Amino acid sequence: MTDREVARDVGLLLKYALDHTLTPGRHDTYNxxxxxxxxxxxxxxAFEETAAGLGLRTLSADRATGLVLTAEIDSPLAVADTAPWLRITGAGDRMVYGVALGGVAAWCYxxxxxxxxxxxxxxxxxDVDRLIREHAAAVEAGEAELPAGLGPAWExxxxxxxxxxxxxxxGQLKRGCTVKMCEEVLVMLSAFGLVVPDRTIPRPRPDLQVWRSTDRFRAHVAAGGGPLAWQTIVNTGSSALGEEET
Structure with a gap:
Protein backbone atom coordinates (compact mmCIF):
# COMPACT_ATOMS: atom_id res chain seq x y z
CA MET A 1 0.00 0.00 0.00
CA THR A 2 1.10 3.56 -0.59
CA ASP A 3 1.89 5.89 2.30
CA ARG A 4 -1.24 7.86 1.45
CA GLU A 5 -3.43 4.74 1.70
CA VAL A 6 -1.87 3.76 5.02
CA ALA A 7 -2.43 7.26 6.39
CA ARG A 8 -6.06 7.15 5.23
CA ASP A 9 -6.67 3.80 6.92
CA VAL A 10 -4.97 4.92 10.12
CA GLY A 11 -7.25 7.96 10.21
CA LEU A 12 -10.34 5.83 9.66
CA LEU A 13 -9.32 3.33 12.30
CA LEU A 14 -8.67 6.10 14.79
CA LYS A 15 -12.06 7.62 13.99
CA TYR A 16 -13.83 4.33 14.67
CA ALA A 17 -11.81 3.59 17.80
CA LEU A 18 -12.76 6.96 19.30
CA ASP A 19 -16.48 6.26 18.82
CA HIS A 20 -17.52 3.86 21.58
CA THR A 21 -20.91 3.32 19.92
CA LEU A 22 -19.26 1.46 17.02
CA THR A 23 -18.18 -2.17 17.12
CA PRO A 24 -16.40 -4.18 14.40
CA GLY A 25 -19.23 -6.71 14.31
CA ARG A 26 -21.66 -4.03 13.17
CA HIS A 27 -19.41 -2.04 10.87
CA ASP A 28 -17.78 -3.70 7.85
CA THR A 29 -15.03 -1.13 7.33
CA TYR A 30 -14.11 -1.13 11.01
CA ASN A 31 -14.05 -4.94 10.96
CA ALA A 46 1.59 3.61 11.83
CA PHE A 47 -1.55 3.59 13.97
CA GLU A 48 0.32 3.35 17.27
CA GLU A 49 2.72 6.13 16.28
CA THR A 50 -0.15 8.40 15.25
CA ALA A 51 -2.06 7.61 18.43
CA ALA A 52 1.03 8.25 20.57
CA GLY A 53 1.44 11.64 18.92
CA LEU A 54 -2.07 12.49 20.10
CA GLY A 55 -1.38 11.24 23.61
CA LEU A 56 -3.40 8.04 23.12
CA ARG A 57 -2.56 4.49 24.10
CA THR A 58 -4.20 1.23 23.00
CA LEU A 59 -5.53 -0.85 25.89
CA SER A 60 -7.05 -3.75 23.99
CA ALA A 61 -8.17 -4.88 20.55
CA ASP A 62 -10.80 -7.57 20.00
CA ARG A 63 -13.92 -8.39 18.03
CA ALA A 64 -16.36 -7.52 20.79
CA THR A 65 -15.25 -3.98 21.55
CA GLY A 66 -12.80 -3.11 18.79
CA LEU A 67 -9.88 -0.90 19.74
CA VAL A 68 -10.08 0.50 23.27
CA LEU A 69 -7.96 3.63 23.75
CA THR A 70 -7.06 5.74 26.74
CA ALA A 71 -5.85 9.33 26.67
CA GLU A 72 -2.89 10.59 28.69
CA ILE A 73 -3.62 13.53 30.95
CA ASP A 74 -1.95 16.00 28.56
CA SER A 75 -3.65 14.65 25.44
CA PRO A 76 -5.88 17.09 23.53
CA LEU A 77 -8.44 14.25 23.50
CA ALA A 78 -8.47 13.76 27.27
CA VAL A 79 -11.67 14.61 29.12
CA ALA A 80 -10.95 18.03 30.57
CA ASP A 81 -14.43 18.98 31.78
CA THR A 82 -16.60 16.67 33.88
CA ALA A 83 -19.17 19.40 34.56
CA PRO A 84 -21.85 17.78 32.34
CA TRP A 85 -21.97 14.88 34.83
CA LEU A 86 -20.26 15.79 38.10
CA ARG A 87 -21.22 18.90 40.06
CA ILE A 88 -17.98 19.80 41.79
CA THR A 89 -18.07 22.81 44.09
CA GLY A 90 -14.94 22.12 46.11
CA ALA A 91 -12.30 19.67 47.22
CA GLY A 92 -14.81 17.65 49.24
CA ASP A 93 -16.86 16.87 46.14
CA ARG A 94 -13.74 15.84 44.27
CA MET A 95 -12.77 13.41 47.01
CA VAL A 96 -16.23 11.84 47.20
CA TYR A 97 -16.45 11.41 43.43
CA GLY A 98 -12.96 9.91 43.41
CA VAL A 99 -13.89 7.31 46.02
CA ALA A 100 -17.17 6.61 44.18
CA LEU A 101 -15.34 6.05 40.89
CA GLY A 102 -12.97 3.61 42.52
CA GLY A 103 -15.95 1.93 44.17
CA VAL A 104 -17.59 1.26 40.82
CA ALA A 105 -14.41 -0.37 39.53
CA ALA A 106 -14.06 -2.42 42.70
CA TRP A 107 -17.67 -3.62 42.56
CA CYS A 108 -17.46 -4.65 38.90
CA TYR A 109 -13.97 -6.18 39.02
CA ASP A 127 -24.33 -1.35 45.47
CA VAL A 128 -21.34 0.95 45.14
CA ASP A 129 -22.27 3.06 48.16
CA ARG A 130 -22.80 -0.02 50.33
CA LEU A 131 -19.44 -1.48 49.30
CA ILE A 132 -17.61 1.73 50.13
CA ARG A 133 -19.34 2.16 53.47
CA GLU A 134 -18.65 -1.45 54.44
CA HIS A 135 -14.97 -0.86 53.76
CA ALA A 136 -15.06 2.41 55.69
CA ALA A 137 -16.59 0.53 58.64
CA ALA A 138 -13.82 -2.07 58.41
CA VAL A 139 -11.22 0.71 58.50
CA GLU A 140 -12.94 2.28 61.51
CA ALA A 141 -12.97 -1.09 63.29
CA GLY A 142 -9.28 -1.59 62.64
CA GLU A 143 -9.93 -4.53 60.31
CA ALA A 144 -8.48 -2.73 57.26
CA GLU A 145 -5.97 0.04 56.69
CA LEU A 146 -5.74 3.03 54.39
CA PRO A 147 -2.42 4.38 53.12
CA ALA A 148 -1.31 7.63 54.68
CA GLY A 149 -2.99 10.69 53.21
CA LEU A 150 -6.25 9.05 52.19
CA GLY A 151 -8.05 9.48 55.48
CA PRO A 152 -9.66 12.81 54.53
CA ALA A 153 -11.33 11.33 51.44
CA TRP A 154 -12.79 8.42 53.37
CA GLU A 155 -13.88 10.66 56.23
CA GLY A 171 -38.81 12.51 47.21
CA GLN A 172 -35.91 12.46 44.78
CA LEU A 173 -32.33 12.15 45.95
CA LYS A 174 -30.62 15.40 46.78
CA ARG A 175 -27.25 16.23 45.26
CA GLY A 176 -24.50 15.83 47.79
CA CYS A 177 -25.72 12.57 49.29
CA THR A 178 -23.38 9.74 48.43
CA VAL A 179 -25.85 7.47 46.64
CA LYS A 180 -26.73 10.34 44.30
CA MET A 181 -23.04 11.08 43.69
CA CYS A 182 -22.38 7.41 42.90
CA GLU A 183 -25.20 7.57 40.37
CA GLU A 184 -23.68 10.67 38.77
CA VAL A 185 -20.39 8.79 38.39
CA LEU A 186 -22.21 5.90 36.70
CA VAL A 187 -23.97 8.30 34.34
CA MET A 188 -20.60 9.79 33.41
CA LEU A 189 -19.16 6.33 32.75
CA SER A 190 -22.12 5.53 30.52
CA ALA A 191 -21.34 8.57 28.36
CA PHE A 192 -18.07 6.85 27.40
CA GLY A 193 -19.49 3.37 26.93
CA LEU A 194 -17.95 2.00 30.13
CA VAL A 195 -21.31 1.01 31.58
CA VAL A 196 -24.68 0.62 29.85
CA PRO A 197 -28.26 0.65 31.15
CA ASP A 198 -29.66 -2.72 32.17
CA ARG A 199 -33.44 -2.68 31.83
CA THR A 200 -33.99 -6.38 32.60
CA ILE A 201 -34.71 -5.76 36.29
CA PRO A 202 -36.56 -3.00 38.18
CA ARG A 203 -34.70 0.10 39.31
CA PRO A 204 -33.80 0.32 43.01
CA ARG A 205 -35.47 3.74 43.06
CA PRO A 206 -37.29 5.78 40.39
CA ASP A 207 -34.34 8.19 40.21
CA LEU A 208 -31.64 5.51 39.98
CA GLN A 209 -30.71 3.31 37.03
CA VAL A 210 -29.52 -0.27 36.93
CA TRP A 211 -26.26 -0.47 34.97
CA ARG A 212 -24.05 -3.18 33.54
CA SER A 213 -20.31 -2.92 33.06
CA THR A 214 -18.69 -3.44 29.65
CA ASP A 215 -15.48 -5.05 28.45
CA ARG A 216 -14.36 -1.55 27.55
CA PHE A 217 -14.52 -0.65 31.24
CA ARG A 218 -12.72 -3.88 32.14
CA ALA A 219 -9.85 -2.90 29.83
CA HIS A 220 -9.55 0.49 31.52
CA VAL A 221 -9.58 -1.01 35.01
CA ALA A 222 -6.94 -3.59 34.02
CA ALA A 223 -4.69 -0.92 32.53
CA GLY A 224 -5.09 1.27 35.59
CA GLY A 225 -3.34 -1.17 37.92
CA GLY A 226 -5.46 -4.27 37.98
CA PRO A 227 -8.34 -5.47 40.02
CA LEU A 228 -7.01 -5.34 43.58
CA ALA A 229 -10.37 -3.97 44.49
CA TRP A 230 -9.45 -1.58 47.23
CA GLN A 231 -6.19 -0.58 45.62
CA THR A 232 -8.34 0.70 42.78
CA ILE A 233 -10.27 2.87 45.20
CA VAL A 234 -7.09 3.99 46.95
CA ASN A 235 -5.46 5.03 43.71
CA THR A 236 -8.54 6.94 42.59
CA GLY A 237 -8.83 8.63 45.97
CA SER A 238 -5.19 9.65 45.81
CA SER A 239 -5.78 11.32 42.46
CA ALA A 240 -8.78 13.15 43.82
CA LEU A 241 -6.79 14.36 46.80
CA GLY A 242 -4.15 15.69 44.47
CA GLU A 243 -6.75 17.98 42.92
CA GLU A 244 -7.73 19.76 46.12
CA GLU A 245 -8.35 23.45 45.68
CA THR A 246 -6.01 25.92 47.29
Missing amino acids: RLLDRYTTDPELRT PTARAVREPGTRRVTAV EYSVHRKQIAVTKNT
Missing part, protein backbone atom coordinates in the same frame (compact mmCIF):
# COMPACT_ATOMS: atom_id res chain seq x y z
CA ARG A 32 -11.77 -4.98 7.92
CA LEU A 33 -9.38 -2.41 9.38
CA LEU A 34 -9.23 -4.23 12.72
CA ASP A 35 -8.26 -7.36 10.82
CA ARG A 36 -5.41 -5.45 9.21
CA TYR A 37 -4.39 -3.90 12.54
CA THR A 38 -3.89 -7.39 14.00
CA THR A 39 -2.14 -8.88 10.96
CA ASP A 40 -0.35 -6.00 9.20
CA PRO A 41 2.68 -4.68 11.16
CA GLU A 42 2.95 -1.64 8.89
CA LEU A 43 -0.59 -0.47 9.64
CA ARG A 44 -0.34 -1.30 13.34
CA THR A 45 2.94 0.60 13.72
CA PRO A 110 -13.14 -7.26 42.58
CA THR A 111 -10.60 -9.97 41.73
CA ALA A 112 -7.70 -10.57 39.38
CA ARG A 113 -9.77 -13.19 37.58
CA ALA A 114 -12.63 -10.73 37.02
CA VAL A 115 -10.30 -8.33 35.22
CA ARG A 116 -8.69 -11.02 33.06
CA GLU A 117 -11.89 -12.66 31.84
CA PRO A 118 -14.49 -11.11 29.54
CA GLY A 119 -17.82 -10.57 31.18
CA THR A 120 -20.10 -7.94 32.60
CA ARG A 121 -21.54 -7.26 36.02
CA ARG A 122 -24.71 -5.53 37.10
CA VAL A 123 -24.15 -2.47 39.29
CA THR A 124 -26.23 0.24 40.94
CA ALA A 125 -25.34 3.32 42.93
CA VAL A 126 -26.76 1.56 46.00
CA GLU A 156 -15.54 13.07 53.80
CA TYR A 157 -17.46 10.21 52.22
CA SER A 158 -18.44 8.13 55.24
CA VAL A 159 -18.72 10.75 58.00
CA HIS A 160 -19.53 14.12 56.50
CA ARG A 161 -21.87 13.04 53.70
CA LYS A 162 -25.31 11.51 54.16
CA GLN A 163 -25.94 8.24 52.43
CA ILE A 164 -29.50 9.18 51.46
CA ALA A 165 -31.17 12.59 51.48
CA VAL A 166 -34.40 13.34 49.60
CA THR A 167 -36.35 16.45 48.67
CA LYS A 168 -39.60 17.08 50.54
CA ASN A 169 -41.69 17.75 47.45
CA THR A 170 -40.59 15.03 45.02
